[in-house]
Amino acid sequence: MKKLLLLTLLFPATALADDDSTLSRLLLAHHDAPTRAQIERHVEAPKPRLVAIALDARMFPPLRKRAIAVLAAWPDAEVEATYRTLLARRDEHVMHHVTFAVARAFPEEAPSILTPLMHQTDRELALSAVDALVRVDTAEARSQLDAVVDPSLSATIQAARRRAEKIQRR
Amino acid sequence: MGKIDGDPCIRSDECSGGYCVRRGEFPGGYCTQINCASDAECTRPEGACLQFDNLRFCAGACNPTCRAGYACVEAENGVDVCVPDLEEPPPLDRPTGAACTANNECRGGLCLRHPGWPDGYCTRRNCENVGCNDSPSSECIPPLAETPGVTLSSMCTLTCGDRSDCRAGYACVLLTPGIGVCIPDNADAPPLDAPASYPFDLTCGLASTNGALSIPFTLPPNTTSFAITAVARDGRYLLPRQVTGPQTWDLDGADFRYAETARRLINVAPLHVPLTPLHADRVIAGDYTLEIETASQDACYYLFTEVAPGNLLDINIYYTGVAGYSAATAPNNPDINAMLTKIGTIFATGGISLATVRHFDSPPGVSSANRIIRNFEQIYQLGLTTQNPGPNLGDRFSLNIFIVQEFRVPDSNAIGVSPGAPGVTALHGVRGAGVVMEGAYLGQVFMGPNGEVVQGNEISATILAHEVGHFLGLDHTTEQSGAPDMIPDTPQCSAGQFPDNCPDLGNLMFPFASPDNDALTAGQGYVIGANPVTTE
Numbered sequence: 001m002k003k004l005l006l007l008t009l010l011f012p013a014t015a016l017a018d019d020d021s022t023l024s025r026l027l028l029a030h031h032d033a034p035t036r037a038q039i040e041r042h043v044e045a046p047k048p049r050l051v052a053i054a055l056d057a058r059m060f061p062p063l064r065k066r067a068i069a070v071l072a073a074w075p076d077a078e079v080e081a082t083y084r085t086l087l088a089r090r091d092e093h094v095m096h097h098v099t100f101a102v103a104r105a106f107p108e109e110a111p112s113i114l115t116p117l118m119h120q121t122d123r124e125l126a127l128s129a130v131d132a133l134v135r136v137d138t139a140e141a142r143s144q145l146d147a148v149v150d151p152s153l154s155a156t157i158q159a160a161r162r163r164a165e166k167i168q169r170r
Numbered sequence: 171m172g173k174i175d176g177d178p179c180i181r182s183d184e185c186s187g188g189y190c191v192r193r194g195e196f197p198g199g200y201c202t203q204i205n206c207a208s209d210a211e212c213t214r215p216e217g218a219c220l221q222f223d224n225l226r227f228c229a230g231a232c233n234p235t236c237r238a239g240y241a242c243v244e245a246e247n248g249v250d251v252c253v254p255d256l257e258e259p260p261p262l263d264r265p266t267g268a269a270c271t272a273n274n275e276c277r278g279g280l281c282l283r284h285p286g287w288p289d290g291y292c293t294r295r296n297c298e299n300v301g302c303n304d305s306p307s308s309e310c311i312p313p314l315a316e317t318p319g320v321t322l323s324s325m326c327t328l329t330c331g332d333r334s335d336c337r338a339g340y341a342c343v344l345l346t347p348g349i350g351v352c353i354p355d356n357a358d359a360p361p362l363d364a365p366a367s368y369p370f371d372l373t374c375g376l377a378s379t380n381g382a383l384s385i386p387f388t389l390p391p392n393t394t395s396f397a398i399t400a401v402a403r404d405g406r407y408l409l410p411r412q413v414t415g416p417q418t419w420d421l422d423g424a425d426f427r428y429a430e431t432a433r434r435l436i437n438v439a440p441l442h443v444p445l446t447p448l449h450a451d452r453v454i455a456g457d458y459t460l461e462i463e464t465a466s467q468d469a470c471y472y473l474f475t476e477v478a479p480g481n482l483l484d485i486n487i488y489y490t491g492v493a494g495y496s497a498a499t500a501p502n503n504p505d506i507n508a509m510l511t512k513i514g515t516i517f518a519t520g521g522i523s524l525a526t527v528r529h530f531d532s533p534p535g536v537s538s539a540n541r542i543i544r545n546f547e548q549i550y551q552l553g554l555t556t557q558n559p560g561p562n563l564g565d566r567f568s569l570n571i572f573i574v575q576e577f578r579v580p581d582s583n584a585i586g587v588s589p590g591a592p593g594v595t596a597l598h599g600v601r602g603a604g605v606v607m608e609g610a611y612l613g614q615v616f617m618g619p620n621g622e623v624v625q626g627n628e629i630s631a632t633i634l635a636h637e638v639g640h641f642l643g644l645d646h647t648t649e650q651s652g653a654p655d656m657i658p659d660t661p662q663c664s665a666g667q668f669p670d671n672c673p674d675l676g677n678l679m680f681p682f683a684s685p686d687n688d689a690l691t692a693g694q695g696y697v698i699g700a701n702p703v704t705t706e
Contacts, residue, residue: 062585
């Protein structure tokens with residue numbers, strides 16, 4: 001009961017527009033995130049709404065993860081800033097998925113964004129960063145990954161890189 | 171369609187014989203019909219039915235000669251046909267995937283000679299920068315099988331459309347539908363117990379011949395549904411092809427789509443019939459044969475038949491590293507109980523009652539390795555960690571559920587996964603023996619699409635029940651592509667209604683998740699009841 005009362009205070013009373021219902025429904029597909037084309041077929045000007053969902057820490061996390069993934073189809077400065085904000089927040093629910101989206105949307109910038117994360121003490125975040133960066137097909141990304149597989153670094157990270165490479169092709 | 175036998179090809183749908191062989195010995199591809207029984211089937215134009223390694227195929231006639239890489243030979247029926255020119259290629263020129271004994275035999279400069287690569291395997295190491303274009307049907311990928319003694323970041327690998335494209339000892343493991351690579355056919359063997367220890371008839375020791383295994387079985391009178399599952403105890407690849415008997419069913423077709431699950435599970439091939447009330451009249455008593463493509467020399471199978479639908483569903487929940495939950499505390503945990511209550515309510519709408527719920531902790535090593543799911547292979551392998559839930563036959567008829575902490579799969583945003591549709595029944599400890607869900611949202615409260623409160627327990631229940639629905643054989647009511655399921659009483663959504671005005675909104679198997687999608691139709695209940703995992 002206490003939890004519900006708190007939510008009532010936290011959540012604004014304003015309901016989202018109808019299009020947000022449609023967008024949210026599309027985002028919560030059971031198995032695959034929708035494509036940009038699928039969303040634009042049903043929702044007008046979805047990008048700002050996707051950014052809002054991605055940034056809203058109160059939202060159901062799978063909804064946010066999907067919004068983050070779909071935003072990779074708009075690889076512009078606003079989306080990059082959104083991703084950087086989310087990474088800076090260290091939002092446990094979504095930051096791992098942000099690393100994957102960064103790799104998809106911004107392959108050139110990804111090494112500089114993700115490499116610091118690969119050397120985090122947070123092992124899970126480092127693994128996500130590796131999983132993301134192996135999907136970036138640039139010389140810089142390969143170079144950063146080569147540094148990661150240096151024997152002085154964690155064998156776990158090395159294994160993650162190999163596993164991620166393998167899965168990438170499946 | 172249209173190319174005649176022997177024509178070059180890339181895809182099977184180009185070929186009037188229905189198949190394009192792309193294995194390395196058939197340079198440029200080769201249109202044909204495979205698994206021909208006699209020369210009489212090889213008439214595109216007149217040709218001959220020949221055996222080549224583990225491949226039986228229709229060889230096309232010479233016209234009047236053959237293209238490069240092929241020789242014109244006279245078949246036993248007197249017809250001159252084009253077959254691969256088997257003259258030994260010169261040193262340094264064997265293509266990717268060819269058998270070899272030394273590095274200097276291979277165009278790519280490396281021969282994998284470990285016994286795990288039967289008869290050797292020509293490849294090129296670390297091909298990411300130089301590619302594999304010097305060999306036909308070759309792709310540069312990370313190694314998908316162990317290469318003891320050889321360190322590789324990537325290797326040239328022979329591509330395939332099906333197992334027939336790979337030589338003996340190799341399986342075609344699909345990377346995407348229709349496109350795979352030939353890798354050693356020696357996946358991890360399922361850790362089955364001795365057959366005599368099972369409380370049902372598990373017949374083992376079946377050996378394939380020429381890449382095929384036939385399993386005869388009988389449906390007794392009054393059978394209303396049945397399940398037959400093959401499993402390769404030696405870990406070899408199994409691909410169910412067809413059931414013959416009073417009727418013939420193509421198991422890779424739209425109506426009987428079992429091959430898709432088998433491709434993922436590699437060495438387990440579950441079949442449940444029927445998957446729709448429309449097929450109720452196709453369960454006819456009689457003698458049948460299940461035809462499987464495999465090289466297994468130690469395959470097992472079991473058959474369950476039912477004369478009445480079940481209405482009780484037992485589940486086994488494995489707590490796999492999900493924070494705050496364990497088998498010991500789960501029976502009295504309000505979040506778990508709220509989730510189970512919701513699942514029970516959902517299945518009750520289809521006439522199915524949630525009955526026994528067992529709670530297990532995954533072993534510590536399994537939990538720590540899988541609390542975060544980073545690739546789908548983890549999901550399939552989790553099935554190997556399941557245990558027999560009890561000594562009696564009834565105990566085996568139960569469905570496994572893994573609750574992990576979270577999915578972090580880079581190329582997927584799935585929120586729950588069923589390894590099969592349908593999944594394997596009554597056999598625990600094999601690949602894919604259970605659905606997997608995220609437990610991160612249990613006991614939490616979030617904001618939903620319209621600012622409403624989303625109870626984590628409720629949405630988790632819906633997501634889990636949806637995956638259980640797949641595991642029991644249900645499809646989405648309407649796919650996002652617009653394709654309907656095969657169940658006549660589920661409403662279908664038209665393009666104009668999608669997605670907000672779909673009449674199937676509210677159904678558990680609607681393709682989008684919502685706590686409000688919590689109903690099943692009688693037809694869906696029929697499919698679940700026909701699955702042997704549900705009991706009376």
